Amino acid sequence: MHGHIEGKPILEVRGLTVEYDTGAHPVVAVDDVDLDVHAGEFVGVVGESGCGKSTLLFAIAQLLSPPAAITGGSVRFQGQDLVAMSEKKLAALRWRDFSVVMQSAMNALNPVKSIGSQFRDAIMAHDEPVADDRPAEVLRLVGIDPIHLKSYPHQLSGGMRQRAMIAMALLFTPDLIIMDEPTSALDVVAQRSLMLQIKDLQQRLGFAVVFVTHDMSLISHFSDQLLVMYAGQVVELGATRAVFDHPAHPYSKGLLDAFPSIRGPKVPLTGIPGSPPNLAHPPSGCRFNPRCPEAFADCTKVEPELYRVGSVQARCLLHAPSNKPAPVQEATS
Numbered sequence: 001m002h003g004h005i006e007g008k009p010i011l012e013v014r015g016l017t018v019e020y021d022t023g024a025h026p027v028v029a030v031d032d033v034d035l036d037v038h039a040g041e042f043v044g045v046v047g048e049s050g051c052g053k054s055t056l057l058f059a060i061a062q063l064l065s066p067p068a069a070i071t072g073g074s075v076r077f078q079g080q081d082l083v084a085m086s087e088k089k090l091a092a093l094r095w096r097d098f099s100v101v102m103q104s105a106m107n108a109l110n111p112v113k114s115i116g117s118q119f120r121d122a123i124m125a126h127d128e129p130v131a132d133d134r135p136a137e138v139l140r141l142v143g144i145d146p147i148h149l150k151s152y153p154h155q156l157s158g159g160m161r162q163r164a165m166i167a168m169a170l171l172f173t174p175d176l177i178i179m180d181e182p183t184s185a186l187d188v189v190a191q192r193s194l195m196l197q198i199k200d201l202q203q204r205l206g207f208a209v210v211f212v213t214h215d216m217s218l219i220s221h222f223s224d225q226l227l228v229m230y231a232g233q234v235v236e237l238g239a240t241r242a243v244f245d246h247p248a249h250p251y252s253k254g255l256l257d258a259f260p261s262i263r264g265p266k267v268p269l270t271g272i273p274g275s276p277p278n279l280a281h282p283p284s285g286c287r288f289n290p291r292c293p294e295a296f297a298d299c300t301k302v303e304p305e306l307y308r309v310g311s312v313q314a315r316c317l318l319h320a321p322s323n324k325p326a327p328v329q330e331a332t333s
Helices: 053-060 087-093 115-124 134-141 146-150 158-169 188-205 240-245 250-257 326-332
Strands: 011-020 027-037 042-046 068-077 098-101 176-180 208-213 225-230 233-239 307-309 312-314
Touching: 011 053, 027 053, 027 068, 027 208, 027 225, 027 233, 042 053, 053 068, 053 176, 053 208, 098 158, 115 134, 115 146, 115 158, 134 146, 134 158, 158 188, 188 208, 225 240, 225 250, 233 240, 233 250
Parallel strands: 042 208, 042 225, 098 176, 176 208
Antiparallel strands: 011 027, 011 068, 225 233, 233 312, 307 312
16 A cells, blocks of 8 residues: 555645634644645544644644634645635535545434435535445445435444444545544444454545544554644654654654553553643743653753654754754664
8 A cells, every 4th residue: 555655645735824813812723734645545643632633634624613714824635725715616525525524423414314315415515426326335335234324323323323424425435535533432342443444445445544533552553654743733744653663752752652552561651741731822942841751951942843853754852953963862772
C-alpha cells in the first residue's frame, strides 16, 4: 500500500487557521496547520481532547459553524480549494468525492427514518447514477445483513450504527473518507474489529483516510502517517512507525508512555502531568513548556518551528539548529 506516496497529494492543507470568535479574546483552535494526504493513504491525527483535532477535521470538510471560522490558509482537494468554494459546489463533492464519518452515529443518523431511506436521501441529493442494489451492497461490505435497510437507528447496536455510517460514506466510492473518532463509543473488541474492517475496505477500494483519535494504541497498526497535535498546533509529523519508534517531541513521548504495551518488559505508566492550556491565553514560547519534562530556559521565550529530525518534523527547541548537536544526541540515545 505504500506505492501511493508517489505523485501529487489528493488533499493539500496549507496554513489552515481556525478561530472561535468569542469576543475580546478570539480562540485560535487550529493554528497554521499543513498536511498532505496521498491517494490510498491512512493518516492518523492524535492528541488530547481540546487540542484542535476535530476542529481541524471539520475545517477540512468545510463543516464548521459559528462562532468557528477559517481565518487563513487553504484546503485543496483534488486541486480545488474547498475554502473558496460555494456551498452548492461543496454539496456536490460531499459523499461523492469525499465523505465524513462522525463520532456519534446515533446523532449523525436521523432517528425517525430507516437506514435504507437515509441512504436513498443521500443518493437523491446527487445526480449520480447509482445501481438500485448499491445500499444493500455497501451494507454487505461492512458486514451488515441488507435486511437492516428497513431498520431504524435505535434498532441497531452501537457498532452496527457506526458501520452503517461507514457504509453510507462508501455509497459513491469516494477518494477520501474523513473519520472523527468513529470507534470512541465502542468497547475494545468492537473497536479493533471496526478498525480491521476499515483497513480492509481501504485496501480493497483504494480510498484515503484521515482518522482523528485520542488513542495512540488504536492508530499504531493502521495509519501510514501520524500528525500529533497540541494546543492547536502540529507538534510532530511523520511516518507512523518512525514516530512510534523514535518520538522526537516530548509530548509524543508522553502520549506513548501513557498506554501500556502488551508485550515486552513491564514499565510504569507515567502519563502527562497537568492539562492542555486555555487557547484564549496560550503560554508564551513553546505551548507545551508548562508540562514538559525536558523544558529549559528558552522554552518560555522562543516559539519553536517545525524542525526536521531525521525522517519526521517536530516543534521542539531541542531540535532547533542552534541547540544541536548535544541535546538531540541525548534525546535519541
